[in-house]
Amino acid sequence: MATRAQIRRRIRLQRRELSPAERHRIAERIVHRITSLPIFARSRRIAIYLPNDGEVDLRPLLTHTRAAGKRWYLPVLGLPYENRLWFMPYTPGSALRSNRFGIPEPAMRRRERACRPWALDLILAPLVAFDAAGNRLGMGGGYYDRSLAFLHTRRRWRKPRVLGIAYGFQQVAKLPTACWDVPLDAVVTDLGVHQGLHPGSQADERLLWSRNFSGR
Numbered sequence: 001m002a003t004r005a006q007i008r009r010r011i012r013l014q015r016r017e018l019s020p021a022e023r024h025r026i027a028e029r030i031v032h033r034i035t036s037l038p039i040f041a042r043s044r045r046i047a048i049y050l051p052n053d054g055e056v057d058l059r060p061l062l063t064h065t066r067a068a069g070k071r072w073y074l075p076v077l078g079l080p081y082e083n084r085l086w087f088m089p090y091t092p093g094s095a096l097r098s099n100r101f102g103i104p105e106p107a108m109r110r111r112e113r114a115c116r117p118w119a120l121d122l123i124l125a126p127l128v129a130f131d132a133a134g135n136r137l138g139m140g141g142g143y144y145d146r147s148l149a150f151l152h153t154r155r156r157w158r159k160p161r162v163l164g165i166a167y168g169f170q171q172v173a174k175l176p177t178a179c180w181d182v183p184l185d186a187v188v189t190d191l192g193v194h195q196g197l198h199p200g201s202q203a204d205e206r207l208l209w210s211r212n213f214s215g216r
Helices: 004-016 020-035 038-042 060-064 143-147 149-153
Strands: 045-047 071-077 085-089 096-098 104-106 122-126 161-165 186-188 193-195
Touching: 020 060, 020 161, 020 186, 071 104, 071 143, 085 104, 085 143, 143 149
Parallel strands: 045 071, 045 122, 122 161, 161 186
Antiparallel strands: 071 085, 096 104, 186 193
């Protein structure tokens, strides 16, 4: 089995090689799949991300749902803990600044406006790779895993739902895992919606699809 570092190098390179036209076309397809999910329709507080290192660009999602009564949030570092994520309100006109990794975050960082992860309905999370069991490989910082560690204790009521967002080629046969990894409820790609199959998953299929979506 390839190591995490080897998988990251290979897929990040493949991701960067996409042309701007390919990125745009694939992002539109993924946005369409997201907006068709019942869990998306039911969610009001939704965390997204701004693309970095060739990630899928979800900003078109905001224009598709401008009048749907949804509130959008972006992850921020260091509020108040350096190794965890909090989430700040975001609109297309929000002032941004780059964090220490060069990723844009809302410049307004008043703690009373921040949303803690468990107060969100849905998190659309970037990733480097995933497998059919719902395991996620990120960039290596562990921020999402530490911030969502409380989900390990949930057996019935799970909030937020966590959907990975990726290009179809980011799926691998099997990922090396660690005990602190937080599995995904599902992954949305240009090829379909992949239901999380990890042991103990409480994902309700009615919140996603009645069956896996093939994309045909």
